[in-house]
Amino acid sequence: MSVVIPEPLQLRHRGSHEGRLWLRNLPGFIRQALEQWELRVDVPLGALPWHGHTGVVIPVLTHAGGTAALKVAFPYEEALLEPVALKLWDGHGTVRVLASDEALGAILMERLDVNRSLLELPMDEAVATWGGLVKALSIRPDARPQWPQIPAIAATAERYCDELPQRWADLSEPFPRWLLEAALEVCQIRGVVGRRSSNDVLVHTDLHYLNVLARLDGNEYLAIDPQAQLGDAEFAVAPCLWNRLRDLPARNPEAGLRRRASQLANAAGLDEELAVQWSVVREVENALCYVEESAHDDAQRSLWVASTLAGRTLPGLPEAQQLKVLY
Numbered sequence: 001m002s003v004v005i006p007e008p009l010q011l012r013h014r015g016s017h018e019g020r021l022w023l024r025n026l027p028g029f030i031r032q033a034l035e036q037w038e039l040r041v042d043v044p045l046g047a048l049p050w051h052g053h054t055g056v057v058i059p060v061l062t063h064a065g066g067t068a069a070l071k072v073a074f075p076y077e078e079a080l081l082e083p084v085a086l087k088l089w090d091g092h093g094t095v096r097v098l099a100s101d102e103a104l105g106a107i108l109m110e111r112l113d114v115n116r117s118l119l120e121l122p123m124d125e126a127v128a129t130w131g132g133l134v135k136a137l138s139i140r141p142d143a144r145p146q147w148p149q150i151p152a153i154a155a156t157a158e159r160y161c162d163e164l165p166q167r168w169a170d171l172s173e174p175f176p177r178w179l180l181e182a183a184l185e186v187c188q189i190r191g192v193v194g195r196r197s198s199n200d201v202l203v204h205t206d207l208h209y210l211n212v213l214a215r216l217d218g219n220e221y222l223a224i225d226p227q228a229q230l231g232d233a234e235f236a237v238a239p240c241l242w243n244r245l246r247d248l249p250a251r252n253p254e255a256g257l258r259r260r261a262s263q264l265a266n267a268a269g270l271d272e273e274l275a276v277q278w279s280v281v282r283e284v285e286n287a288l289c290y291v292e293e294s295a296h297d298d299a300q301r302s303l304w305v306a307s308t309l310a311g312r313t314l315p316g317l318p319e320a321q322q323l324k325v326l327y
Contacts, residue, residue: 003030003041003058006051013074022074029072030058033106037099038063039070050114052225054079059111067111067216068098075105078227083107084146085228088202093136094223095213112222116214119327123247126209127260129221130240131267133212137223138201138233150202153231157187160285167288174291175303175314182310183284186277190232201233208239210327234270237261238279242286242305243327245320253320254308261309280310297324 005026013019034041039060043049050057055073062068073079083100086107090096099108118126141147161184168180204211206227214221229235241261248256261279265272283306290299301323307314317323 006048009051029104069109069111071107073105085226093133112213118209118212127263127267134268150230153229153235157191160187171291183281186281200230203229203236207236208243234275235278237264237275238282276309280306
């Protein structure tokens, strides 16, 4: 059975030479993975496979008749590191890897229920489940040889110290300097010089509500699609603050956002202040990315979250309930 590549995934990658080359090769990569692992496509007639921004996920059946999911991703750095991180976690809090092929960019994984994510749970349940997962995922480096492949959050902070001021200036200073400086202060303190390596754990840095799915056979929730780095577990909080903004109270959503940050940190046993600080950094960097892409509505959302967490919501932004929804 041939696999139809979803149009949104094609649109995302058509704009570059590398993306067009990958799209041309993608059907062959899928075919080869199906053959070498003796898989059968399990997509209902007329339906499309699942997809994200960078890859396609195909429900499959194994040679023995079991359910699984085949993911083939564009070969960017985070995608190449995904099977490495998943094997380090070894199914403890994450989807389990059954096989992988780096040359194809393919991972064969256990299949989870795409219709049951933390996005569907009431917020208090979602926060509690998320916190338990962060605790399970926060493993420390050991003797396994894969650890040196994982990039350090402290190195990311050092790079931001160099890059963010120039990007901000090149974009004609799209937000007040004080917000940029709030992010840079954290990066300077938590960069390589100030790094406390004894606190380093493996961090899923994209652990938002849609990246946590339920198992097919029960209520256990597991993480998918990791973008792994090594460092402060508090770095993981931010994606749960820039999503589900419509669930904030209509009256004083700013206090609601800060309360959510506190709840997430407490559920995962994290330092609340550090979680807020890293979230400011990540949303300032996101805002610059969105401005660079002329994604005005997305930039407004990031600036609202970053400035609110930093203690001074920027004037002139939409109310929280009118911000563009991400998830």
